[in-house]
Amino acid sequence: MTKPKVLISDKMDPNAAAIFRERGCEVDEITGLTPDELKAIIGKYDGLAIRSSTKVTKDILDACTNLKVIGRAGIGVDNVDIPAASSKGVVVMNTPFGNSITTAEHAIALMFALARQLPEANAQTQAGLWPKNGFMGVEVTGKTLGLIGAGNIGSIVATRALGLRMKVVAFDPFLTPERAVEMGVEKADLDTLLAKADFITLHTPLTDQTRNILSKENLAKTKKGVRIINCARGGLIDEAALKEALDSGQVAGAALDVFVNEPAKESPLFGTPNFICTPHLGASTNEAQVNVALQVAEQMADYLVSGGVTNALNMPSLSAEEAPKLKPYMALAEKLGSLVGQLAHDNLTKISIEVEGAAAQLNIKPITGAVLAGLMRRYSDTVNMVNAPFLAKERGLDVREVRHDREGVYHTLVRVTVGTSQGDRSVAGTLFGNTVPRLVEMFGINIEADLDGHMLYIVNEDAPGFIGSIGTLLGKNGLNIGTFHLGRRNAGGEAVLLLSMDDAIPEAVLEDARKLPGVKTVKALKF
Numbered sequence: 001m002t003k004p005k006v007l008i009s010d011k012m013d014p015n016a017a018a019i020f021r022e023r024g025c026e027v028d029e030i031t032g033l034t035p036d037e038l039k040a041i042i043g044k045y046d047g048l049a050i051r052s053s054t055k056v057t058k059d060i061l062d063a064c065t066n067l068k069v070i071g072r073a074g075i076g077v078d079n080v081d082i083p084a085a086s087s088k089g090v091v092v093m094n095t096p097f098g099n100s101i102t103t104a105e106h107a108i109a110l111m112f113a114l115a116r117q118l119p120e121a122n123a124q125t126q127a128g129l130w131p132k133n134g135f136m137g138v139e140v141t142g143k144t145l146g147l148i149g150a151g152n153i154g155s156i157v158a159t160r161a162l163g164l165r166m167k168v169v170a171f172d173p174f175l176t177p178e179r180a181v182e183m184g185v186e187k188a189d190l191d192t193l194l195a196k197a198d199f200i201t202l203h204t205p206l207t208d209q210t211r212n213i214l215s216k217e218n219l220a221k222t223k224k225g226v227r228i229i230n231c232a233r234g235g236l237i238d239e240a241a242l243k244e245a246l247d248s249g250q251v252a253g254a255a256l257d258v259f260v261n262e263p264a265k266e267s268p269l270f271g272t273p274n275f276i277c278t279p280h281l282g283a284s285t286n287e288a289q290v291n292v293a294l295q296v297a298e299q300m301a302d303y304l305v306s307g308g309v310t311n312a313l314n315m316p317s318l319s320a321e322e323a324p325k326l327k328p329y330m331a332l333a334e335k336l337g338s339l340v341g342q343l344a345h346d347n348l349t350k351i352s353i354e355v356e357g358a359a360a361q362l363n364i365k366p367i368t369g370a371v372l373a374g375l376m377r378r379y380s381d382t383v384n385m386v387n388a389p390f391l392a393k394e395r396g397l398d399v400r401e402v403r404h405d406r407e408g409v410y411h412t413l414v415r416v417t418v419g420t421s422q423g424d425r426s427v428a429g430t431l432f433g434n435t436v437p438r439l440v441e442m443f444g445i446n447i448e449a450d451l452d453g454h455m456l457y458i459v460n461e462d463a464p465g466f467i468g469s470i471g472t473l474l475g476k477n478g479l480n481i482g483t484f485h486l487g488r489r490n491a492g493g494e495a496v497l498l499l500s501m502d503d504a505i506p507e508a509v510l511e512d513a514r515k516l517p518g519v520k521t522v523k524a525l526k527f
Helices: 014-022 035-044 058-062 082-087 100-116 118-126 152-163 177-183 190-196 216-220 239-248 286-306 323-343 364-376 388-394 466-476 507-514
Strands: 005-008 026-029 047-050 069-072 091-094 144-148 167-171 199-202 226-230 251-256 275-277 350-357 398-404 412-420 423-432 436-442 445-449 454-461 481-488 494-501 519-526
Touching: 005 014, 005 035, 005 286, 014 026, 014 286, 035 058, 047 286, 058 082, 069 286, 082 091, 091 286, 100 118, 100 152, 100 199, 100 226, 100 251, 100 275, 100 286, 144 152, 144 190, 152 167, 152 177, 152 388, 167 177, 167 190, 216 239, 239 251, 323 364, 323 412, 323 423, 323 436, 323 519, 350 364, 364 388, 364 398, 364 412, 388 398, 436 494, 445 481, 445 494, 454 466, 466 481, 466 494, 466 507, 507 519
Parallel strands: 005 026, 005 047, 047 069, 069 091, 144 167, 144 199, 199 226, 226 251, 251 275, 350 398
Antiparallel strands: 350 412, 412 423, 423 436, 436 445, 454 494, 454 519, 481 494
């Protein structure tokens, strides 16, 4: 039997190559290749192990006649064209947890650097100024640390901060009260955190929901003299607004390891007093680089030799026999999870995945994984059907699977119910022709719709003329409706409107829709 061949194209710990060989793979270590050089040789390899230097573009992938898996030793996969890899049948893996401790420690290091103004004191001392009276720092003991994001890295930061005798307040939509108690932190909404925190550190991915989470408006809500640390993603903070807050004294200090544009050759923050920065060093320790190299080698070798799948970003953990039957169900499940994630994402405590009819005869685990991936994809840029259950458990989300043998109205049905502070919220869907996902119920109201592209969700009081009003508003703003879906509890009661739109809906139009008579909720959705 021919051994799988793997190319390591970026500098990596030598033990990674040893693991490949131990597990039955042939390995070539060729680093520093140009795109043309990589394209010329990639056709003979089954696996490609990379870090951040190698750029796996569509052009490169078109030359991958044998490639089966790409493994990124680290979290970010911006250097891999994942859609192109998927279309070529190439699995893309990463190692999302290999550098968690290192990143958490870097955040703590930057917090101390801010508290005692270490970079400025060092620079002036080495310049011969001996500024003993020029720097008056603050203690961290007894201070409140605001944690935006309480996942894997955030929870490690919390343990370190608690060890320093700090108080920790955490904002995370998936942090349950039980998990908060277990971590020893206070669960809070974002406004409460901003008002209480002496230090704020961010540990959340960059998504539509978290982009500029520290905006000009939110920076104004912070406690005067707050110090801010970001070792997560550039774009979580409005850098121009942060500059203004530093200049005004609203923010006493800021430390960034990440920027909107990297490499950060220039920034409005450069040269600002009480601002310090590092060049994306969060994962840059010997231990972290060894960990991610060994993990990617183990994952790739398992896939190439035995078919095992771990931390794949573009495929679920499925056997070859199960995949054809489960694929349409997973598409349905992911859409249902995304729907509840977009509509009921605050204060989630539990989630129940129920299957009945034909769905009850299938392996429910991939369906659950797809629901969780859809639910949390809006809050994590590394979530997938493989690691979504782990992330849910880490956040203390109570996940339940229920299989019903009963016959229902539909020949097959998947129902997703989440527990929120306002009570349970449930959506359900079926398959038309055993292949096409279709929503059939939302929050107790029967409504049939395809979940696809840009959509507009409205809850309103059922009254004559409303449909005309919303149609007029959208038409006035040049927005075209693709399909129209309407459901209601009873005549004159609460109604739900789901519109598929040709384009994204501007926030100003959403605000105008909220002002229409009888409107209770307006939300833009995207699938």
